[in-house]
Amino acid sequence: MQNFVQYAPTEIVFGKDTELKTGQEVKKWGGHRTLIVFGGGSAVRSGLIDRVENSLTEAGIVSERLGGVQPNPRLSFARQGVAKAVEMEADFILAVGGGSAIDTAKAIAHGAANPEFDLWDIWTQKVPLTKSFPVGCVLTIAAAGSETSDSAVLTNEELGRKSGIGTELNRPRFAVMNPELTYTLPKYQLGCGIVDIMMHTLERYFIPNQKNQMTDEIAEGLLRVVIENGRKAMENPSDYDAMSEIMWCGSLSHNNLTGLGREKDFSVHKLGHALSAKYDAAHGATLSAVWGAWAEYVCESDYARFAHFGEKVWGIRAEDEKEAAKLAIGRTVAYFREIGMPVGLKELGIGEISEKELRELSMNATMGGTVKLSKIKELGVDDVYQIFQEAN
């Protein structure tokens, strides 16, 4: 087990009607003037924004709305948010939605607290980020884990680049999580969320340093719970218990708990981000589309680990480690298919991808070929190209 620091400071306010506590929460964490950041309309249509706004008013908090965050949130929109937050002298940024709204809120908080700097310079850490405004969130989709994570991701549409920033300043002060708010999710988004939650744990699991029994058991347990309840939720999206399990797993999967004591490796995410930046594909879908090809490519470096995963998560037992590893990969891919997720690039609905585009994607995923991906087997730009080709 490697040295680690466990720090997951976000307060979780979980359960039915908890959105009615939003005002009290913002007040508790020092907010007086709040910018409410949300997406393309689901939270307005469900009446959630009105309920949240009322709760803020009851707590004596001044608020303004900023709707229109798109999935794969854009830098330009976040810039508009910074201007609005500065103009209204906001001291608290509240996201209502999923990863896209929360990441935009985080970006606005950083930009508004440092108006002398350009937001992209902050994002790419050209200038140091030493302060931010507090962020809170009301979660409406279990997926990205941004409600507890130390990261945030934006797309710079001018550069065609999707990239993240990791900092403790990204941790929301609180996350209101009412599973009932997720009942209106389209099944595709539900599936994307299930994949993303699994992936946040898998990206911490296939790492060379594996002497870490407790962390392994947490990860394997979380994966089993997501898989089982993912099936139930697909069957009945209003199953409160299934949605509760998935939502809680989403937060635990990305607050670092499932990777304590070892490094993490977000290589499948890098491939996914390259796809989202170019084709605006949904995040979770990009991950299921490439995971199988990635796993097949790297598993020869550690059949035992894949076999162990297969036994603990899927109940697979086989004499031969290689056979068990292959079965485990096959079962995972079959599950993605079962919940309606793409398991190849062609299924992403973005048309034919040319060889030239695959090269371009490989360059983008590896920062122009300068970065090696994956820890279980080191991947250069040519390896990434082969994985994209396999997935195509």
Ligand code: NZQ
């Ligand atoms: O915009 P609205 O109308 O709200 O619709 C959204 C959007 O179209 C819809 N939706 C959300 N809740 C709903 C709902 N529709 C009906 N009922 C509800 N209750 O779902 C769509 C997707 O929303 P989005 O916020 O984009 O989903 P998600 O939570 O999957 O976030 C994805 C973004 O998070 C980033 C991804 O890269 C992507 O940009 N990630 C952020 C991370 C982080 N900050 O730690 C880590 C992740 O790995 C990920 O990279």
Ligand code: ZN
């Ligand atoms: Zn993710």
